[in-house]
Amino acid sequence: MAREPNGGVIARLGIAQTLAWGSTYYLPAMLATPMAHDLGVSTPTIFAAFSAALIVSALLGPSAGRMIDRAGGRPVLAATSIVFAIGLAGLGLAHGAIGLFAAWLVLGVGMGAGLYEAAFATLVAFYGNRSRGAITGITLIAGFASTVGWPLSTFMEAHIGWRGACLAWAALHLTLGLALNLSMPGGTLARAPEEAASLPSTPRQPVSPGVPSQRLASVALAFVFAATWFTSTAMAAHLPRLLQAGGASLATAVMVGALIGPAQVGARLLEFGFLRKLHPLFSARIAAALHPAGALAFGVFGAPAAALFGVLHGAGNGILTIAKGTLPLVIFGPDGYGRRQGVLMVPARMAQALAPWLFGMCLDAFGAKALWLSSGLGIAAMSMLMCIRQVDQPVEARMRTGLSS
Template sequence: MVAALAITSTVGYGVLTYAFSALLGPMSAELRISTTTAVGASTTAVLVSGLMSIPVGRWLDARGGRGLMASGSLLGAIAVLGWSQVQNTLQLYGVFVAVGVASAMVLYPPAFAVVVAVADPAARTKAILSITIVGGFASSIFIPLTGHLAADYGWRAALVDLAAALAVTTIPLHAFLIPRTTPAPRTTTKTPKTPARVLKDPGFWLLAGAFVVHSAALAMISVHLVLYLIGLGHPPARAATLAGLLGLLSVTGRLVTSLSARWLPMATITATVLGIQGLSISLLPVVGKHLSGAIVCLVLFGLGFGVSSIATPAILLDRYGADGYATISGILTTPVTIAKAVGPLGGAVVANALGYRDMVLTVAAGCLVAATALALTPRPSTTM
C-alpha cells in the first residue's frame, strides 16, 4: 500500500501540478492568452483543491480511501485529457476546476489519511516519509519529461500521453491496493478529539497560522526566485539550476526531519528548520550575487522546502491522535492550500511595489514568524 501511494503521489503531482509549468509557454501562445491569464487557471485548481479538503477528509474518515482515490484518479485523467482539447479561456478554467477536485482526492493529504487509518502507529511516520521521499522527485521527473514531449509532439499530444500515464498508473493502484474501508479505530492513550473540539484549541490556531504563513512564503519564492537570481546577475540557465536545488534538497530535509524526530518533538524540529530557512534566505540579497553565496543560501533554505509535508501529519497525530484525523487535516489543509494559491500573487504585488529584494525579505520574515508560532505552540493536553 505504501509503495502504491508513493507511486500514485509522484505521478499525481507530476501530471496534475508540475506539468503545467512546462506547457505554460506553448499553451498560452496557441490559445492567444497572457501567461498571467493562464496561470490563473492553475491558481483556480489550487483554490478548488483547498476548498475540497474538508469534505474529502470527512469522506475518508467515514468510508476509507479506495473508492475516493480511484475515482479521483479517473477524474484527473479525464480532466487532463479535456485540457488537451481546450480552445478558449473559459474551457481552460473549467478543466482546471476538475483538476482541483481530482487533486484534493489523490495527492498527499488523502494518501496520509489512508496511512493513518491503516498503519500501526509505530509505522506511520516511516510510511509517510517513504511516500514523500519518492514524491519529492515528481518535479524532477515530470517537468523535463513534459517539456520533451511538448517539444517533440506538441503540448496537446503531450497532455494526451500524460492523461494516459495517470490513468494506467494510478487508477489500478488505488482500486486494488488501497483498503476498501477504514478499519475500526485503534485504542490509544489519547482522548478522542472531534473536529469541533479541535477548533476550540488555541494551539491549533497557532499551528494553522504557522503553516499558512510558511506556505505563502514558499509559494512566493518558488515562483519568483528565478527572476530574482537573474536580477542578481546570474545567467538564466544558472538561475534555473540554482532554483532547482530547492526541490532536490527537500528530500534531504525530509530525511533529516524524520531522523531527528527520534530525539525531539516534531514541532520543535520544524520550528528550528523554519528558523534556519528564514535566516538563510534573508542573506540571499547580501551574498547572492556570488555563486557560492547563492548556493549556500539556497541549500540551507531548500532543506526546509518539503518539511511541512512530513511535519504536518506528525504534529497533528501527536496532538490529536488518529480519530477523525482526515477531517482535522482537511480543516488545516484548506487555509494552507489557499495560501499556496495566493502567495505568488502576493509576491508579485510586493515585488512590483517595493522590488524583489523586499519580496525576498518578506519571505524570510514569513519563515521566522512561522518558526516562532510553532515554537510558542503549547504541548497538547490529555484533558483538552
C-alpha cells in the first residue's frame, strides 16, 4: 500500500519546527535590544545581521531542497540541528559586530535547510501526493512558535541573560531537536522499491492547452510567495505602530497583535477540516484577499475595525503558509519538489529580508496609508493566483484522493 501520513511523524516534525522557528526567526524580537546594548551596536545592526541570514537562507534553499529530493529529509534536518546549535552558541559567545554577523550567517545556513520549506519537502519526499494533510498538521503545531518562543526567550533573558538564552536554545537543538529530526523516516518514495512497487501507476499527464506552462505557473507562484511573505514580515515587525498610526490605542494594538496567532491557527484548522476537500488554489485565492479586505475595513472605520483587520490578516497568513507547501505539490507533482520549492522561495526570502526596512520607511512617510502597499501586493497576489487554472481533472482527482486522505 502507498504510505499514509503518520501522526507521530507529524507531531515530532511539528515540534522540531517550533524549536527551529522559535530560536531563529522569532529570536531578535525579544533579544535584539539587550543584545545590541551588550555588543555595543545599534538595534538596527542586529536586524541587519538577521536580514543577512535570510538572504543566505534564500541562496541555499534550492540546494537543500535538491538534497532532500535525493536522500530524504532526515539527514538534512538532523544536520541543521547541529548548524543551529553552532550558530546560536556563536551568537551567545559573540563580542562585537563581526561575531554577530558570523553567527547569524551560520544560522542562515540552518534556516535555508531547516525551516518550513525543508519540512514540507521531507514530507513530500516520503508521502508524495498524500502530503497535504501532513503539511497542514506541521503548520498547526509550529504556528505556536512565537507563542512558545517569545515568552521562553524573555524568561531566559531575565534569568540567565541573552547570552545564556542563546546557549540554552543551542542545547535544545543538540538534544531535543536532533533527537526529533533523527526520528524522521529515512529515504524517499523513489528509494523504497518494495513500497514503490505497490504504488499505483500515476504517469504524469500532459499539460492541456487550458493549463499554463510550468514556467508561467512558477513565475506566478514565486511572485505570490514573495508578495505574501513581504506583507507577513512587515506586519510582524510594524503592526502595533501601524495600528497606532491609524488611530488605535497602544492597548488595542497589543490586543490585536495577540489575536493574530489564534486567527492563524483557526484558519489552518478550517483548512484541515473543510478547505482541504477543495482545490488548494481556491483557499489560496480567498486567503490572499483577506489582508486587503481587513485593510479596507481599517481604513474606512479606523480603530473600531482594528480587531477585524488583525483577524483577517492572521487568517489569510495562516492559510497562505499552507499554500506555500501545497500549491507547488498540486500544480507540479512530487517529482523534484524540494528543489522547486527552494527556487520558488528565493524571491520570498529576499522580500522578507527587505520588508521591515521598506515598510518601515513607508510607515514613517505615509502613516497608516502604508497599507496601500501591502494591500496592493495582496490584490496582485490574488490576481496572479486567478491566472493559474486548476490542473486537468485526471491529475486533480488523484491529488484530491491523495491530499485529502
